[in-house]
Amino acid sequence: MKFLVIRFSSIGDIVLASPVVRCLKKQILTAEVHFLTKSSFRIVTESNPYIDKFFYYDNNLPELIAALKEEQYDYILDLHNNFRSIKIKRALGVQHYTIRKLNFQKLALTKLRIDRMPGRHITLRSLDTASAFGVKDDGLGLDYFIPEKDRIKEQDLPASHLAGYIAIVIGASYYTKKLPPHKLKALCERIDHPIILVGGEEDREAGEYAAGSDKIRIYNACGKFNLNESADIVRRAKLVISHDTGLQYIAAAFNKPILAIWGSTSPRLDVEPWYGSGYLSSFRQIAASQLNPGAATAQPLQTTHAQEMKMQENRPAVSEAGMSASREGSPVADERMLKPYENIMVPGLRCQPCSKYGNRRCPLGHFNCMEKMDIDYIAERIKLRLKR
Numbered sequence: 001m002k003f004l005v006i007r008f009s010s011i012g013d014i015v016l017a018s019p020v021v022r023c024l025k026k027q028i029l030t031a032e033v034h035f036l037t038k039s040s041f042r043i044v045t046e047s048n049p050y051i052d053k054f055f056y057y058d059n060n061l062p063e064l065i066a067a068l069k070e071e072q073y074d075y076i077l078d079l080h081n082n083f084r085s086i087k088i089k090r091a092l093g094v095q096h097y098t099i100r101k102l103n104f105q106k107l108a109l110t111k112l113r114i115d116r117m118p119g120r121h122i123t124l125r126s127l128d129t130a131s132a133f134g135v136k137d138d139g140l141g142l143d144y145f146i147p148e149k150d151r152i153k154e155q156d157l158p159a160s161h162l163a164g165y166i167a168i169v170i171g172a173s174y175y176t177k178k179l180p181p182h183k184l185k186a187l188c189e190r191i192d193h194p195i196i197l198v199g200g201e202e203d204r205e206a207g208e209y210a211a212g213s214d215k216i217r218i219y220n221a222c223g224k225f226n227l228n229e230s231a232d233i234v235r236r237a238k239l240v241i242s243h244d245t246g247l248q249y250i251a252a253a254f255n256k257p258i259l260a261i262w263g264s265t266s267p268r269l270d271v272e273p274w275y276g277s278g279y280l281s282s283f284r285q286i287a288a289s290q291l292n293p294g295a296a297t298a299q300p301l302q303t304t305h306a307q308e309m310k311m312q313e314n315r316p317a318v319s320e321a322g323m324s325a326s327r328e329g330s331p332v333a334d335e336r337m338l339k340p341y342e343n344i345m346v347p348g349l350r351c352q353p354c355s356k357y358g359n360r361r362c363p364l365g366h367f368n369c370m371e372k373m374d375i376d377y378i379a380e381r382i383k384l385r386l387k388r
Contacts, residue, residue, distance in 0.1 A: 001133075002032045004068065006088065007079040008057060009037070010173065011227070011246025014044045015253060016274060017079045017126045018143040023135045024077075025050040034071065036064075036088075043227050044246075047145040057084070065091045077129045097129040106269060106356045113350060115268065123274045141276030142253035150228035152236065158219050161194045166382065167237035170206060170222065171199030172245040174358025176264035178206075179243070179370055185210040187241075188218050190379035193386065196221050196237070198230050198247060239385050241378075244358070248273060255279050257385050258341040259378065263369045264362070266345065266353035273341040280339070287338045342381060346372045 003024055007017050014037060024031045032052050035045055039056035046054065053071075057064055065088060076096035078085045089096045102125075108114040127137050154162060168188070172178045179187070188195055188210050194217055197207040201223035211218035221233060227246075234240055234247055235254045242248035242258060244265045251258050252273040260273055275283075336342050345352070352369050354362075362369075 001028055001030045002034070002071065002074045004034050004036060004055075004071070004073045004076045004092075005079060006036045006076065006085045008082070008084065009041060009080075011041060011044055012244075012249045012271075013079075013122070014041060015142055015144055015246065015249040016123050016271070018048070018253070019123060019137060019140070020077065020079065020126050020130055021048065021050045022140070022143055023127065023138055024130055024133075026138065027135050028133060034073070036068075044144075047147045047228075048143065049145065050143070061087065064088075068092060075133075079126050079129065097132060099129055100125055102270070109268060110353050110355055117268060117270050120270060121274060122271050125270075137277075139277035141255065141279060142249060142274055144231060144250045144253040146228045146232050146235070150226065150232065152225075152229055152232040156225075156229075157196070157233075158194075158216075160216055161196060161219060163194075164238045165194040165196050165219075165236075166191060166239045166241065166386075167196050167198050167234050167251075169198045169234070169240065169242035169245060169247040169251075170210065171203040171247075172243040172358065174264070174355075175360050176355070176362055176367065176369070177243050177245065177358040178263065179261060179373065180367070181206045181209050183370060183373055183375060185213065186375045187378060189213050190375060191382055193217075193238075193382075195219065196233055198222065198225075198233055239382065241382070244271075252341070255340065259381055259385070260341060260343050261373070261378075262343060262345045262352075263367075264352065264354050264358050265356065267343050269353060269356055272343060275340060283340050284338050291337055336381075337384065344373070344378055344381070345369070346374075 005021055007014050021033050021035060024033050033050060034053040034055060035051045036055040036057065037045060039058040042056060045051060055064065055068065061084065068088065069092060073092060073094050076089055076092065076094060078089060078096055078098040081098050081101040102117065105116045108116050124137065127135065170178065170184055184206065197210060197218065197220045199207060199222035203222040207220035207222035211220045225233065230247060231250045234251045234256065237256060240251040240256045240258045241261065242251060243261050248258060248260055252275055255275060258273045346369055349369055351364055
C-alpha cells in the first residue's frame with residue numbers, strides 16, 4: 001500500500017504532522033510512505049526513519065508531478081490543503097484524504113471574533129486523514145530526529161551552561177509573534193539561571209541586546225547553529241520558553257517542559273504544544289505526588305490510554321496563564337503544574353488572535369498582546385517549573 005503524504009511547510013506544522021507518517025508505517029504492515037515538502041524544509045524530515053522516499057517542491061511543479069505519477073500511488077494524504085496540493089491530487093487522480101483546514105472558522109475567529117473552532121488539535125485533524133485505514137493515534141506524541149553529525153558537543157556550549165540551562169527561543173516567522181527586545185531583555189534579567197537564546201541569524205541582534213546585561217549567564221546562540229543543532233540545544237534544556245514557532249513543537253517532541261508565549265496567534269486556533277498520552281499520564285501522576293506529598297500518592301490516579309487520549313482530545317483550546325492569575329500555592333497554579341506546558345497570554349484581549357499566521361506589525365498599533373505581557377509573572381512560573 002503506497003502513500004504520498006503532503007505537507008509543504010512550515011517547520012512547526014511538519015513536526016505537528018509527524019505522528020501521521022509514524023502511525024501509517026507502524027500500523028499498516030505493507031505501507032510504503034513517501035513525503036512531499038518544500039526543499040527549504042528538507043532538514044526537518046530527512047532523518048525520519050518512517051519515511052521511505054522524499055520529494056521536494058522548489059518551483060518545479062510540472063517536473064514534480066511527472067515524477068510523482070511514476071510512483072503510482074494508492075492513496076494521497078493531503079495535510080496542507082492548498083492550491084498546489086489540490087493541483088497535485090488532480091494530476092495524480094488517485095483516492096485522497098485531506099485535512100480540514102478550517103479556513104472559514106479561523107477567519108471568523110481572527111476577524112469577526114466568532115469562535116467556531118472545533119477544539120480538535122491540528123495533530124488529531126492530521127491523523128483523521130488516515131482513519132479510513134484504521135490508523136489511530138498511538139499516544140507517542142511528536143517526532144523529531146537529529147542526525148549524529150548535528151548533535152551538540154560539550155565544547156560548543158559555554159562551560160557555565162553544561163550543568164543545565166533554560167532555552168529561550170526568541171525567533172518567529174512574524175514580528176507580532178515575538179516579544180519585543182526590551183521585554184525579552186527584562187525577562188532574561190529576571191531569570192536567575194543560565195540561559196541560552198536560540199534563533200536564526202535574523203535574531204542575532206535581538207539576542208545580543210537581551211544578553212547585554214550578563215553575557216556570561218546569557219549565551220546568545222542565535223545564528224550560530226543550524227536547525228538540527230538548535231533542536232539539540234532545546235533537547236538538552238531543563239526548560240524551554242518559546243514563541244509560537246517551530247522549535248516550540250520540536251521541544252514538545254522531546255517531552256521538554258514548555259512555557260509557550262502567545263502574541264497575535266493563539267491556542268484558540270487549535271494548535272499548542274502536543275505530547276503523547278502516555279507521557280502526559282506519567283507526568284500528571286508524578287506532578288500530583290510532588291504538589292501534594294501529604295496525600296495518599298502511593299497509588300496515584302491511573303488512566304488508560306483511551307482515557308488519556310480523551311482528556312487530551314477534549315482539553316480546553318486555551319489555558320490562559322494570565323497576568324491577573326492566582327499566584328504560587330493557589331489551586332490554579334497547582335493545576336497548571338499537572339501539565340508539562342503552559343500557555344502564557346495577556347488575558348481579556350478581544351483582538352487576540354488577530355491572525356492565524358502572525359503579522360509584520362500590530363493591525364491596531366498598540367501591540368498589547370506582547371507589550372502588556374507580565375514579565376514578573378513569567379519569571380515566577382519559570383521558578384516553579386525549575387523546582388519540580
